Amino acid sequence: MKPVAKxxxxxxxxxxxxxxxxxxxAAIDKETYEVDESLCINCMRCARVCPAKARSYDCGEVQKYLESNYMERREIEWF
Structure with a gap:
């Protein structure tokens, strides 16, 4: 899965x-508020807790991936 654009x-x-x-x-710098992508786990908690709504993200690519791969019902497979 690709990282979500923040x-x-x-x-x-x-x-x-x-x-x-x-x-x-601990992926956000205290001084610059920049996100360190090597530490970020894409949980989007930063956007959720921001009272000023200064943080946001774009899930367009993830949504396209999920819709293209998981919208149709699949039959049960036995292994």
Whole structure:
């Protein structure tokens, strides 16, 4: 699965550091609020806890992948 594109809007950010504190992988820098992709586990908790809605993400590619591979019902397979 490809990583989800994450966005941070510095104009909306109020500096509360909720995203930094709640990130389970400690992937967000305390000073610059940049995400370290090598540490990020794509849980999207940063976007969920941001009270100013400064963090967001684009799941378009993941949605396309899931829809193209898992929309049709499959018969049960026995191994």
């Amino acid at each position: 966005f941070w809007d510095g104009d909306k950010c109020n500096g509360c550091q909720a995203c930094v504190q709640k990130c389970p992988a």
